[in-house]
Amino acid sequence: MKPLFIDLTTLAKLNVSSAVSITALVGFIVSTGKLTTDSIPLVTGTFLMAAGASALNHVAERSTDSQMERTKKRPVASKRIGLLQAITISSAWLGLGWVLLHFYFSPIVPLLGLTNAFWYIAIYTPLKRVTPWALFAGTLTGVIPFFMGFLAFNTHITPLAIFTAFFLLIWQIPHFLIILTKYAHEYSSANLKPITEQIRVERINRIIYIWLIACSISTLLIPINGLHKHTFVPIIYSAMAAISIVILVSVMLKPTQEPIPAKGLSILTHSLQVIFLATLVLDSLL
Numbered sequence: 001m002k003p004l005f006i007d008l009t010t011l012a013k014l015n016v017s018s019a020v021s022i023t024a025l026v027g028f029i030v031s032t033g034k035l036t037t038d039s040i041p042l043v044t045g046t047f048l049m050a051a052g053a054s055a056l057n058h059v060a061e062r063s064t065d066s067q068m069e070r071t072k073k074r075p076v077a078s079k080r081i082g083l084l085q086a087i088t089i090s091s092a093w094l095g096l097g098w099v100l101l102h103f104y105f106s107p108i109v110p111l112l113g114l115t116n117a118f119w120y121i122a123i124y125t126p127l128k129r130v131t132p133w134a135l136f137a138g139t140l141t142g143v144i145p146f147f148m149g150f151l152a153f154n155t156h157i158t159p160l161a162i163f164t165a166f167f168l169l170i171w172q173i174p175h176f177l178i179i180l181t182k183y184a185h186e187y188s189s190a191n192l193k194p195i196t197e198q199i200r201v202e203r204i205n206r207i208i209y210i211w212l213i214a215c216s217i218s219t220l221l222i223p224i225n226g227l228h229k230h231t232f233v234p235i236i237y238s239a240m241a242a243i244s245i246v247i248l249v250s251v252m253l254k255p256t257q258e259p260i261p262a263k264g265l266s267i268l269t270h271s272l273q274v275i276f277l278a279t280l281v282l283d284s285l286l
Helices: 002-011 014-032 039-060 083-104 108-128 132-138 140-150 159-182 184-189 201-218 232-252 262-285
Strands: none
Touching (some): 002 039, 002 083, 014 159, 039 083, 039 108, 039 140, 083 108, 108 132, 108 140, 132 140, 132 159, 201 232, 201 262, 232 262
């Protein structure tokens, strides 16, 4: 039973699906200014739809997964879970998620969930086999869940939602680039075109630095436009932007200095996201 449970959590890409559902929850809180029991079906339904899409991704990428050290032990790639079984499980998860969201919320919420699943499987996944720049298409899958939560009880999109979505959109670029750079040799072994074949690692690092600077600056759009309720918002965002810019610019201006390690960049990238969203949630709830 335990190995099957582990395979199912792997099939659902637990970390990714959890992040997707949390993003939807943030959208819900930003929209309503409250954390109510209505968030339970939202998070559950979003998680199920994300899990279903992730399972289909395992099916679609089983061939390339089997050729990479990092992914060859995945349940579908290693054939511990059969193709038909994986499709059945993914369909059940998608269906349950859709029903739950459709029952509790406006039709736009489950529709966005299906759109996100379709984009992830039918657009982003095939593009990854053609070009490493598919990452730009992949960024939409991280933004749509926010609007699923935001539009659960809201009929229009506000400037605050737009600026939040903008941050989530550009934040994913350095996130994806770090992953693509870190596992470039594995992508090569699976006959996928790694981005390092087109751009030197040193230049990719600089691109990551620039995008992270842009991310930190983009957080200031919220206080600049007066879209916050509490004074701690501009203080936190300004401090975060200043610290990030000082760190990144100091590295960029010293060509002889060692680049920031991938782990350090990943910590910085995720710290920006967590601090930005946590501040936004606190400002909405308090």
